[in-house]
Amino acid sequence: MPNRRSILEKAKAADLRPQGVDGKGLKKVLDRAKKFFRRPSRHAEESVERHVSLMAQSVERRDWHAARDHALALGLLGEQLGDPGLVKKAGRGLRRLGGGNRAWQLIASSKQVPGRPEWDGGDLADCKLAVERREGDLAIFFQFASLLGPVVATANRCTVLVEPRLAPLYRRTYPALDVRLEGEGEVAAVDADVFASFETLAKFFWPDEPTARAPFIPLEPDRRLVAELRSTYLNRGSGPLIGFAWGSLNKSKDLPALDDWRALLGNLPGRLISLQYGDVGPALAEFERWAPGRIIHDASVDQLSDMDRFAAQIAALDAVVTISNTGANLAGALGVPTVVMLDDGFRLSWPAFGDTVATYPTVRLVRKGGQEWASAMQEAGGRVMQIVGGVGDGR
Known part of the structure; x- marks a missing residue:
């Protein structure tokens, strides 16, 4: 992973005036979709390749219903093949395509850490839960922040590891949350009974039924x-x-x-x-x-x-x-x-x-x-x- 300090220094010095871009039409969408679903050749099963191709074509046509169907099929194939990379890519595609809770099921499954007890949605009253992003960019901490509300309200204790710049926001929004900084030690060393990625929280708190979704809780600024x-x-x-x-x-x-x-x-x-x-x-x-x-x-x-x-x-x-x-x-x-x-x-x-x-x-x-x-x-x-x-x- 690139050094965070070097990335920030590069961003500070960058002149970000957009440059002219020619030829970025719908063909580029197809290219991006193919790249998005590119998979290792060792799992080049015919059915997978067919759905990848049809998925890309559906994205090019803006046929989102068909694209979702192919992403759903890829997720099922990924589970059958035991291929977490394909499971994750299918889940991330479904997230964009209105795949509902199935998207969170797939992404959460692909991010599980072997040998570490993953929260299964059970009662947290007597449990200590640790939440981490595992992978992904800074947006994860914004997109899933609301999900910590119901966790904090029900868990015996909830610890979350965050990017250091976001610690004040998280502590102000959830005073009862045990906020730790990423990079200060292995998450496995946290005193917790069960662990979860942010997508695991989404799996249980953002069901397909909209009325059952955990409510939006805005982050609290100074x-x-x-x-x-x-x-x-x-x-x-x-x-x-x-x-x-x-x-x-x-x-x-x-x-x-x-x-x-x-x-x-x-x-x-x-x-x-x-x-x-x-x-x-x-x-x-x-x-x-x-x-x-x-x-x-x-x-x-x-x-x-x-x-x-x-x-x-x-x-x-x-x-x-x-x-x-x-x-x-x-x-x-x-x-x-x-x-x-x-x-x-x-x-x-x-x-x-x-x-x-x-x-x-x-x-x-x-x-x-x-x-x-x-x-x-x-x-x-x-x-x-x-x-x-x-x-x-x-x-």
């Missing part, structure tokens, strides 16, 4: 800091306060060019708060020409080193409009009204269809849909205006 930042931004001019972010280190993303932001930023009201990491200077100089005197870059906030202050910044806003990134997931976990603009890639973080996200009730998705970015940007702007229509200096 409210004093939220008020302080909001006051500081409003001292620069009237609201609403709208956050935005435009760049990513992920070069596979088809992102709006800076010029695509011109109409959106020019038409939005109030103060526009940069939520972008990296070297933002070159981009902000262009944005300032389109929304003169309304762009705010707060140098006191550095999400790469102080996620708690970044959370307070987002919570101080009335709305967020952004590409898919960590900030989008954090805004969703905080319960801030957010519009996320998605390209046509078959990506893990968001549903393949629809405009809502079950894990983030306040997030709405706007899709590029095989067109130029201009139409998606216009739709995103309209959605933001619906959010902030009645918002001025207060809330």
